[in-house]
Every structure is written in C-alpha cells, then in structure tokens.
Amino acid sequence: MNDTHHPPAEDAVPPELATTLARLRNDLSEQHPPPMLWRRVAAAGAAPLRAAVPRAAAARPAIAWPAWAGGAVAALAALLLVWAVGPGWAPGPRPPATALELGTASESASPVGRVPRASGFVPVASPERFAELWQGGAQAAPAWVVRTELPRERLAALGLPYDPARAGEPVHAELLMHPSGDVLAVRLLR
Amino acid sequence: MLPFVPWTIRPRPAAPPAGLAWLDAAYRQESDAVYRYALALCGDAALAADATHEAFVALAHAPEAFDPSRGSLGAYLAGIARHALLAAWRLRDRHVLLDDAADDDDDQAPSRTVVDAAPDREATLIGEQRLEALWAAVRALPWPFREALVLVDLQERPYAEAAQIAGIELNTLRTRVHRARQRLAQALRPAPRSEP
Numbered sequence: 464m465n466d467t468h469h470p471p472a473e474d475a476v477p478p479e480l481a482t483t484l485a486r487l488r489n490d491l492s493e494q495h496p497p498p499m500l501w502r503r504v505a506a507a508g509a510a511p512l513r514a515a516v517p518r519a520a521a522a523r524p525a526i527a528w529p530a531w532a533g534g535a536v537a538a539l540a541a542l543l544l545v546w547a548v549g550p551g552w553a554p555g556p557r558p559p560a561t562a563l564e565l566g567t568a569s570e571s572a573s574p575v576g577r578v579p580r581a582s583g584f585v586p587v588a589s590p591e592r593f594a595e596l597w598q599g600g601a602q603a604a605p606a607w608v609v610r611t612e613l614p615r616e617r618l619a620a621l622g623l624p625y626d627p628a629r630a631g632e633p634v635h636a637e638l639l640m641h642p643s644g645d646v647l648a649v650r651l652l653r
Numbered sequence: 654m655l656p657f658v659p660w661t662i663r664p665r666p667a668a669p670p671a672g673l674a675w676l677d678a679a680y681r682q683e684s685d686a687v688y689r690y691a692l693a694l695c696g697d698a699a700l701a702a703d704a705t706h707e708a709f710v711a712l713a714h715a716p717e718a719f720d721p722s723r724g725s726l727g728a729y730l731a732g733i734a735r736h737a738l739l740a741a742w743r744l745r746d747r748h749v750l751l752d753d754a755a756d757d758d759d760d761q762a763p764s765r766t767v768v769d770a771a772p773d774r775e776a777t778l779i780g781e782q783r784l785e786a787l788w789a790a791v792r793a794l795p796w797p798f799r800e801a802l803v804l805v806d807l808q809e810r811p812y813a814e815a816a817q818i819a820g821i822e823l824n825t826l827r828t829r830v831h832r833a834r835q836r837l838a839q840a841l842r843p844a845p846r847s848e849p
Contacts (some may be wrong), residue, residue, distance in 0.1 A: 474827060476806065480838050484806045487693075491807050496688040500702050501680055507706075508676045508713030590677060641735055 498589065506585045584639060584648035592645060596652045613649075680725060684709070686808065687730045690818075691738055696792050700741055707737035724817045728810075731818045735800075755787050772784040790840045794833055797821075801829035803839065 476484060586594075612633035615626075635652040677793035687708050708730040712719060719729045791799060791807075797819075804815035805826070814824040 474831070477834055477838050480834055480841075483787055483841060486784065487791065487808070488807050490784055490788075491689050491693055494685075494692055495704050496691050497698070497702055498686050500684070500688075500706060501677075503706050504676070504680060504709040504713065505673055510671050536791070562835040 798833035
C-alpha cells in the first residue's frame with residue numbers, strides 16, 4: 464500500500480493535541496546550540512582556507528604577523544640597546560622590563576629557522592568573545608604566545624585531522640593567550 | 654614561563670575569522686533551527702550538536718553544493734544534519750530505524766523503533782503530563798512519524814520544506830504527520846482503569 468494514494472483528509476491538529484504541541488514547541492524554541500559549537504565550526508571552516516595557502520608559504524617558519532610583531536619588538540630592543548650602551552651616550556636607567564624585553568626580543572629576533580614549522584593560527588575564541596575583549600580595551604593589551612603540548616585527540620575538536628591510533632601522543636602547539644586567560648587561537652608545531 | 658612574544662591584538666570587530674563572514678552569517682541565521690531539529694529527534698544534546706556541526710562544516714567545505722533553486726539553506730542544512738544523525742545512530746546501534754515504508758503499517762502495529770526512554774504510561778502519563786513525558790512520547794514514535802511531527806508541528810516548517818528535508822513526497826509527509834498526531838494523541842491518552 465502506498466500511502467501517497469491516501470492523503471489524509473484533515474491536516475488540522477486534533478484539539479486534544481494542540482496544547483501538548485504548543486508546550487513542546489515552546490520548550491524547543493528555548494533550546495540553543497552550545498556556544499562552543501561555533502568555535503568548532505569556525506575552526507573547521509578555516510581549515511580549507513589554510514589549505515589554500517601555497518605550500519611554500521605555509522612552510523614558512525612563522526606566520527607573518529607574529530613575525531612582524533616580533534621584528535618590531537626586536538627593532539625596539541635594538542634601539543634601547545644602542546641608547547643604553549652606545550658610544551657617546553650616557554648610560555641611562557634601564558626600564559623595569561628591559562631585560563625581559565631584550566630577552567624576548569633576542570629570541571623573537573633570532574633566526575626564524577629556530578622556530579619549528581607551524582600551522583596557521585586556528586581561532587578558538589568566538590567572535591563574540593573577541594568583541595568583548597576589544598570593547599574592553601583589549602586593543603591596547605598584549606597577548607602572549609605560550610608553547611604547550613595538547614592531547615592529540617584535541618585536534619578533532621579543532622576540526623583538524625588526527626590519527627586515532629596516535630591519540631595518546633601529545634602534539635606541540637602554541638597558544639595565543641589574552642591576559643584575561645582566554646585562549647584566542649592555537650597553532651600546531653610540526 | 655615559556656618564551657613569549659608580546660604584541661598588540663589587532664583591531665578586530667565582532668566578526669569571524671577572515672573569509673568566514675558568510676559562514677558566520679549562515680550560522681547565526683540557521684544554527685538554532687538545525688540544532689532544534691536534531692535535538693527534538695534524538696533528545697541528546699551532544700548528538701544534536703554533532704549533527705549541527707556536521708551540517709555547517711559540510712557547508713563550509715563545499716558551499717557550492719548548496720543550490721538555492723532546490724530549497725532553502727535551512728532545509729539543506731537540516732538535511733545534512735539528518736544524515737549525520739542517522740549515521741551516528743547506525744554507529745551506535747541504539748535504534749533500529751524504520752525504512753520509508755514504515756508509514757504503510759497499520760497504526761496499531763507495534764513500533765519497530767527501539768527507543769531508550771520508552772514512556773511508562775502508569776508512571777508518567779497519568780495525571781500531570783510532565784514535559785519529559787511529552788518528549789518521551791514524541792521520541793517513542795517511529796522515526797518517520799517523529800520526524801514529520803517535529804518538522805511540521807514543532808518547527809512549523811512549510812510542508813514542502815519538511816518534505817524536502819525528509820526526502821519524501823508531499824503527500825507522504827502529510828500522511829506521516831496525520832498518523833504521528835494520531836499516535837501521539839493515543840500515547841498521551843490515559844490508560845483506562847481496570848475494574849477492581
């Protein structure tokens with residue numbers, strides 16, 4: 464029997480069901496996908512964009528903008544060094560964080576070949592969170608790159624391929640962290 | 654502390670990563686409906702989220718696969734989520750799914766769907782009908798009827814769109830909706846008291 468030959472004569476909702484369906488409809492309308500879901504979708508959606516980058520460019524030791532930022536810090540550190548110990552200049556007081564900055568700068572200004580090859584940064588923070596940070600004056604706040612190890616199975620949550628057979632092995636990664644503790648983005652080191 | 658490189662966060666509006674603005678817009682517009690469709694069908698938030706994820710990732714990876722002339726974006730995404738749900742269920746082997754001929758069965762025929770939370774009339778449906786019991790009754794419906802009820806009566810989608818998502822003819826959908834309502838009404842009807 465094909466029920467397409469017997470269309471129901473009545474499409475109306477039975478009266479005894481109307482209230483029940485309205486109740487269910489109301490309950491369903493209050494359900495929303497978990498906030499983390501957009502992060503997963505965005506991470507997976509960004510993967511093809513990264514894959515579209517030519518291999519030669521993708522194989523660069525570091526992505527452009529951290530390298531650019533590192534270069535700027537290195538230049539600033541070099542100026543401070545010249546100012547502090549250069550000929551004809553009186554040694555001035557060292558800024559409180561100079562040593563740290565110099566150390567950082569020397570590391571960031573060191574040959575980029577020291578840095579392992581890495582993937583592009585995968586956004587982790589939601590656009591809403593970025594907006595919150597931005598509105599909170601985050602544009603003036605620093606962010607840090609923190610090197611760490613992640614369980615390999617976390618790659619799946621980022622929308623990246625991973626081999627379940629190696630789920631127990633950690634993967635080296637760098638986290639882009641906001642001072643608030645938010646992880647803004649992550650990139651994988653090869 | 655590991656070495657770090659300070660820099661200033663770039664001005665970044667409340668926008669998704671570069672190149673994903675369209676995906677963000679689609680997500681904002683359709684994610685609620687896709688998620689609710691999956692959730693109403695399976696009753697498992699994690700599974701519903703996974704199905705929604707699958708739908709949007711498929712869209713992100715192959716946006717050209719969506720053909721607006723064949724239906725709305727919401728219907729397209731819900732269709733992908735539907736496949737993801739069915740695949741997940743097959744993997745978990747939690748449900749025995751009815752084939753498309755299931756709605757040919759007599760309304761009194763026992764359901765061939767194995768549902769985790771079969772409603773216990775005595776405990777839940779007599780007296781105050783709690784929301785959980787109502788949902789349990791919906792999920793006790795065989796898959797084709799449940800899907801039709803969710804699409805038409807709970808999500809209030811147009812019949813044509815619901816038929817497209819379910820991959821069936823319009824008249825088949827109408828029949829399924831009709832029978833789903835009958836079955837649900839029957840399930841929610843208090844059991845007759847037996848004489849002492």
